[in-house]
Amino acid sequence: MSTFQVEIVTPERKVYEETANMVSVTGVEGELGILPNHIPLVTPLRIAPVTIKRNGQVDVVAVNGGFIEVRKDKVVILAESAELARDINVDRAEAAKQRAQQRLGARQDEVDFRRAELALQRAMNRLNVSKR
Amino acid sequence: MAKGMRDIKREIKSKQNMKQITKAMEMVAASKLRRAQEAATQSRPYADKLKEVVASIAAGTKDVKHPMLESRPIKKTGYLVITSDRGLAGGYNANVLRKVTQTIKEKHKSADEYALFVIGRKGRDYFKRRNMPIIEEVIGLSDSPQFADIKSVASAAVKMFSEGAYDELYLVYNKFVNAITQIPSEIRLLPLEEISGGTSVASYEYEPSPEGVLEVLLPKYAETLIYSAVLDGKASEFGARMTAMGSATKNATKMINQLTLTYNRARQAAITQEITEIVAGANAQS
Numbered sequence: 510m511s512t513f514q515v516e517i518v519t520p521e522r523k524v525y526e527e528t529a530n531m532v533s534v535t536g537v538e539g540e541l542g543i544l545p546n547h548i549p550l551v552t553p554l555r556i557a558p559v560t561i562k563r564n565g566q567v568d569v570v571a572v573n574g575g576f577i578e579v580r581k582d583k584v585v586i587l588a589e590s591a592e593l594a595r596d597i598n599v600d601r602a603e604a605a606k607q608r609a610q611q612r613l614g615a616r617q618d619e620v621d622f623r624r625a626e627l628a629l630q631r632a633m634n635r636l637n638v639s640k641r
Numbered sequence: 642m643a644k645g646m647r648d649i650k651r652e653i654k655s656k657q658n659m660k661q662i663t664k665a666m667e668m669v670a671a672s673k674l675r676r677a678q679e680a681a682t683q684s685r686p687y688a689d690k691l692k693e694v695v696a697s698i699a700a701g702t703k704d705v706k707h708p709m710l711e712s713r714p715i716k717k718t719g720y721l722v723i724t725s726d727r728g729l730a731g732g733y734n735a736n737v738l739r740k741v742t743q744t745i746k747e748k749h750k751s752a753d754e755y756a757l758f759v760i761g762r763k764g765r766d767y768f769k770r771r772n773m774p775i776i777e778e779v780i781g782l783s784d785s786p787q788f789a790d791i792k793s794v795a796s797a798a799v800k801m802f803s804e805g806a807y808d809e810l811y812l813v814y815n816k817f818v819n820a821i822t823q824i825p826s827e828i829r830l831l832p833l834e835e836i837s838g839g840t841s842v843a844s845y846e847y848e849p850s851p852e853g854v855l856e857v858l859l860p861k862y863a864e865t866l867i868y869s870a871v872l873d874g875k876a877s878e879f880g881a882r883m884t885a886m887g888s889a890t891k892n893a894t895k896m897i898n899q900l901t902l903t904y905n906r907a908r909q910a911a912i913t914q915e916i917t918e919i920v921a922g923a924n925a926q927s
Contacts, residue, residue: 518690520788520868522683538848551694552848553857576857578694578845587690589788589861 511545514583515561517570517591524591525570529563532584534577543579550579556630558638559586569594571638573631597639606632646911649904653897660893666729667886673784674820674879680785681817681872688865695862698851707852708803709859712832717807718748718755719776721798721830721867723814723874724764726780730878731885733815734763736825741813744827745773756807758798760791760871776801784875791871795864802831803860814870815877821884823877830866833859 515532517525532543535557553576561568575588609629612621722741724734741757749755752774759765762780769775779794802810810831815823847854 518687520684520687520865521680523686536848537853548846549844550846550848551698551854553854574861576694576854576861578690585690587687587694589792 512563513545513581515586516584517559517572517586517588519588519591525561525568525593527561527563527568529561529584531562533560533562534572534586535559536577541577543577543584546581547579547584549581550577552577554586554588556627556634558634558641559591569638569641571597571635573634592635592638594638594641597635599636599639602632602635602639606636646904646907649900649907653900653904656893656897656900660890660897663886663889663893667883667890670879670883670886674876674883676785677872677876677879678817681869681876684865684869684872688869691858691862691865695855695858697845698847698855698858707855707859709799709831709863710833713805713808715808717753719758719798719802719807719810719831720745720755721758721794721810721812722760722764722768723812723871724759724761724767725874725878726762726782728763729885730882733823733878733881734761734767736823737813737815738764738767740825740827744811744813756801758794760794760874782871782875784879786868786871786875788868791868792864795867796860798867799831799860799863812867812870814874815881817873817876817880820880823881828870830863833863 512528512530515525515527515529516523530545534541534543535555536552537555538552541552554572556573559570559572561570571592571594572586572588573590575586575591578585578587605628609625609632612625613629720741722737724737728734745755752772755774757768757773757775759768759775759778760780760782765775765778765780777794777797779791782790798810801807809829812828812830814826816826817823
C-alpha cells in the first residue's frame, strides 16, 4: 500500500509527523479525503477534526485555524493550534464550551458574538476529538 | 577596635548578598535563554512553510490584488513595540524605546500621525507617562509565550491596517544575535514587501481560489512574523539580562576584594596600635 508523509505544524512546534495511508480533512469548501499522489492543493480548513489513517490505525487531531498544503508525496497542515486526542484538556474544553454558550445566550454586539461562536466551535471540536 | 572596621565588615556582607542574588539571576536567565532559543527554533518551520506557500501563490498568479500587499500614501503609521515586563536587563528596554522615540520624533509632527501597540510593562509605562497614544497593550507575557497569548494584539494590528486605520506598520524589537549582542531593529511589516523567493515548487490547485486562499493566509503570515519577533525579543531579553547580571556579579566580586583589603589593613593597623600601647604602658611602669 502506498504511503505519504503527514506533518502537522503549529507556531509553537511540530505536533505530528507520521507516514500515513490516508488523510481526511474538512476544508472551507467541504470534506476532503487525500490519498497518495493527490494533485498539489492548498486550501484553508474549518475548525474540525483531522483523521489520519496509517497501518490500520486511526489518529484524530483537533485542528483550529489552519490550512492544508498537499504535495505528491507529502501533506503539511499548518494550524494555529492542534492537539492529539490524548493531549486535550477535557475540563478546560468543557469550561470553554459553557462560557461560550453563556456568551451566545447573552446577545451582545456582533464582534463578541462571532468570537463566542468561534470559541464554541473550538471547544466542541476538542471535545469531539477527545471522545473518539 | 577601630570604629571603621565594623562598617567595612557590614559593607562586605551586603555586597556578598547582592552578589549572590545577581549570580542567581544570571543563571536563571541563562537557562531561560536556552529555552527561549529552542522555542524560536521550533517556531521556524511554521513561518518558513507559510512564507513558502504565500510566495508560491504570489509567483503562480501574476496579478493578485490584496489590500495587505498594496502601498498606500502614508498618513498614519502604526508601531508595534516589544519590550519586557521586568527590568534589570541592561539596556534592553532603553535601546528599543529610544529607537521608537527617535523615529517618531523624526517622522511625525503630532500624536495623530501614529499609533502604538505595546507588548511588555516597561514599554507601556514609558509611553503612558509621555501621553502617547497606545491602542492595545499586552503585559504579563509568560517566559515562553504561546501563540494564543499574542494572537489578540497581532490580529488587531493586522486588522486595523487592512481597515485603513493606518497605512504602514512597523515592528520594533531587539533582534537576537547572541547572548551578548542584541540589535534594536525596526522592520516594516505591512504592507508586505514583495514576497520574493518565487521558486514555484509545484503548481497548486487553490480552493476556493488563489485570492480566497491569500485572503486567509496573509493575515496569518503577518501574525506569524509578529509571533517570531516576540520569541526573538524574549531570547534577547534573557540574553541581555544574563550579560547584565554577569557583569554585576563581576563588579560585586571586585568591590568585595577591595573592601576586604581595606578591612585587613584596618585590622592590622588596629593590632599594631594595641601592641604599641601595651609596650608603651609596660615601659612606663618599669
